[in-house]
Amino acid sequence: MMPKASVTGRGAVLLGKYVACDGFDKARPLRVVTHVHSDHLLGLRRSLRKCEAVVMTPATRDLIDVMRSPLFLMRGDVKTLDYGEAFVYDDECLTLHFADHILGAAQVLVEDNEGVRILYTGDFRFPGTPVVEADVVVIEATYGNSSRVRHFREDVEDILVSLVEESLMRGPVFVFGYNGKLQEVIEILHKAKVGVPFVMPEKVFHVCKVCERYGMRFGRRLLLSQDERAQTMLSRGEPCVAFYHMNSRRRVGEGNGVRIFVSGWEFREACRRRGENEFTVALSDHSDFYGLLRYVEECRPKAVFTDNYRSGDAVALAKEIRRRLGIPAKPLPP
Ligand SMILES: [Zn+2]
Known part of the structure; x- marks a missing residue:
């Protein structure tokens, strides 16, 4: 059986059967851009050429227009989705949810025909980012090491x-x-x-x-x-x-x-x-280690994958999720 979620060797986060987030995958008709940071725009030119739709929030579209050029996105079919708005593709349903990170940033949720909820958090700060409950989660791991903790008392x-x-x-x-x-x-x-x-x-x-x-x-x-x-x-x-x-x-x-x-x-x-x-x-737009753990704890998934393409701490985070929360977790790609 095909796994519900995965991260490819080229940094595409695959959710359900049709969606690839933040990277290009030739077998996927839908590409989602979670936000405009460059490590999340991988292969976007190819996605625009090959995918049936490239999905993002309206703010992310406007930011790409100024950071690349207004012509850049015209190469493909861009579909903007507001937070919470549903996009049904065949037997799956896609929604974007707010992420506190950079203007336009989104978490991506796919619900498949068996009712399984599959989530990719994208980059996020916690608290500030609402927890989206899901069965399977792919989570960012930028500060996934237990030493990445901010203990400042001052604001x-x-x-x-x-x-x-x-x-x-x-x-x-x-x-x-x-x-x-x-x-x-x-x-x-x-x-x-x-x-x-x-x-x-x-x-x-x-x-x-x-x-x-x-x-x-x-x-x-x-x-x-x-x-x-x-x-x-x-x-x-x-x-x-x-x-x-x-x-x-x-x-x-x-x-x-x-x-x-x-x-x-x-x-x-x-x-x-x-x-x-x-x-x-020390102004950060990412969760520290405890923020990542708390997100997973409140989300209560049955399985977690940590993004090992964009972060060197994905192995450590997966281990800590297994050890501290008792939830099966592994880094992807391995
Ligand atoms: Zn980012």
Whole structure:
């Protein structure tokens, strides 16, 4: 008998008989994109060419339009699904469910003709992500190792705001992160009424505009980094916060103000000093180890597969799920 769920050697998460999530599989007519992070867009070009439908939330579609190009998705048949909306394909039913991770992120549930509920969580943060009850679960395992636990007593957002405010007294502040996380930081600073211009390159700006369409708020001070006013402010060392993709960290902001990196890979301290004018703040969009375990515990599945394609900790997580929760679990691909 065919297993209800699997993860292929190319990173496609297979659910039921028809669905492949976050990777291409030539035997599957439906492709689901859980969210826009690049390790979940594998083989998307091929899926657009070959699949009957490529399924995602409307927000994910809009983000791909700005992060790739508006033409990219026109190569195939994209079907947008709101959270909770059902898509019936032959004898199976597909629904997407909210995941707290990046705008548009979804968990994927397939119910087959035997009434078996098969779930892929995608990437998620817990709590914040509602538990979807299922019989078979494929779960992300980014922080699946028992040492990946955040024990901070302090509130990371408060620490970030204070660090930015203090640093602004000395000039511009540069924040480096991935799209999604950057917009979260902008929203945190806006809510905390940090009253300086927010400078960013075009792509980060366009992602912000999509986020605003879906209800995030950044205020009225977003400024393109090519803009003359932004250039002048940065060259004179005037206070502003500039937001850049992590990949620009070697090229931007050195010797000109304070540089802050936002990263989930920090477990000991909420804020770590990495140099004279450099800090890392532990802002994560993934569950830590206990969050992953609690999700499985509340979901009460009969079997779990941990995503061993995207994470080095899938083996450890499967072991801990068996040991601590008594639920059969194994890493896939093996
Ligand atoms: Zn992700």
